[in-house]
Amino acid sequence: MDSQSQSSSMASLASQICNHIASIFTKPTHPHPPVLDLLVNELSSAAARNGGVFLYGVGREGLMLKALCMRLAHLGLSAHMVFDMTTPPISTTDLLIASAGPGGFSTVEAICSVARSHGARVLLLTAQPETGSCVAHASVVGYVPAQTMANDADAGDVMESRPLLPMGSAYEGALFVLFEMVVYKLAEALGQTSPEAIRARHTNLE
16 A cells, blocks of 8 residues: 555544544433533633643543643642642632543542532543542533443444544543633633643743
8 A cells, every 4th residue: 555545544434533533522421411511610610710621531631630730730720739739728719620531430439529528529531421420529511422431332233333532532522622622612612722821831851
């Protein structure tokens, strides 16, 4: 295969993946509010009350939240990943954003419970808003209607047709795209649209 054919093949595969993720955001989420609006509103409210933002997720979901945490810091928010050595205590003015795509993880459930017990708001992101065990500890639920391991194809189907985004990849990819939209909208809400101001908060220890 020549380089032009290879590039075309890569572009085609990339388009399929991007189109699949984009289709997630066309699915209805009623009675849950649009997750983009929910996140921007909750983050704007936390900033208005000078609250900190705490984030937690396991595995690849956690990596997506780490990326969001970095951008929130660039926007001037006090943002911290749970379990970082410098993460301060959570309190009544703060917001915890946690993710449990399949609906329930014991660690996520425990952390959400502790955050609520200290009076913090808890925004739970999940693909299973009706059945997930973590929902019981959430102040608000952000519904991301993407496939996770909770509703992955059974073994027979997997053998017959290889999924484009296996296991929880669709949910995790949707989180990445969602968070980029959040950062874009939140920058407007906070008046932080200047590239220079955002760059000035980026680490210089690289």
